[in-house]
Amino acid sequence: FIFGEVDFVKYKNIGNINGEVILAGVPKFDALFPLRKLKKANNYTNIGLALNLIDESDKILMVIQRILDETNYNIIVRMHPGDKRIFKINSEMVSFHNAKDQPITEFLEKIGLLLAGESSIHLEALYYNIHSFHINLTSGVIKDHYEFLKYKLVTEFKINEISTEYIKNLIKKTNTFDKVKLFIHSYGSKHDGRVGEFIKSEIYK
Numbered sequence: 001f002i003f004g005e006v007d008f009v010k011y012k013n014i015g016n017i018n019g020e021v022i023l024a025g026v027p028k029f030d031a032l033f034p035l036r037k038l039k040k041a042n043n044y045t046n047i048g049l050a051l052n053l054i055d056e057s058d059k060i061l062m063v064i065q066r067i068l069d070e071t072n073y074n075i076i077v078r079m080h081p082g083d084k085r086i087f088k089i090n091s092e093m094v095s096f097h098n099a100k101d102q103p104i105t106e107f108l109e110k111i112g113l114l115l116a117g118e119s120s121i122h123l124e125a126l127y128y129n130i131h132s133f134h135i136n137l138t139s140g141v142i143k144d145h146y147e148f149l150k151y152k153l154v155t156e157f158k159i160n161e162i163s164t165e166y167i168k169n170l171i172k173k174t175n176t177f178d179k180v181k182l183f184i185h186s187y188g189s190k191h192d193g194r195v196g197e198f199i200k201s202e203i204y205k
Helices: 005-015 027-031 055-068 104-110 121-125 163-174 179-182 195-203
Strands: 046-050 074-081 094-096 113-116 132-134
Touching: 005 179, 027 195, 046 055, 046 104, 055 104, 074 104, 094 104, 104 121, 113 121, 121 132, 121 179
Parallel strands: 046 074, 046 113, 074 094, 113 132
Antiparallel strands: none
């Protein structure tokens, strides 16, 4: 059982595949299915910023400050479970979400747009019908470990162009929800939200 077409391609590139291959989807996303919210236009008020351990503190603070200076959006920062950093930001428009203690659904429910670097959270956000964009918060070269950029699941968010108008236009012209199926085969199918049940039924056929 393989999550989706992208994973299937990876396995084929490694070598011959023996036996039957079934593109099933991702069982952990079953819990997100009933919680999906309807797509909204571009009337978001909260931007989610999901951080990774490799993200650099000075770049994180720069992005937050630019959003505060150039837009009227609130920012909810989701800290990586292993991140011990404490950011002191004097603004009521910025709040922090502890990934270690608070479920991902609680975070997604509060945002209308996600910014993140090398993280699987892009897939969770898009599955949840939230626009998600890649932001490079490091000085290094983007490795695209999950291949989200390669398959155009996400597009690059340009830090130097941050403004309310830029964000609104980016949301308006970007629709990558159809790419989700490349990574989660069950997306939009009859067993969407029931991948666990589907796998069991295939095993005990």
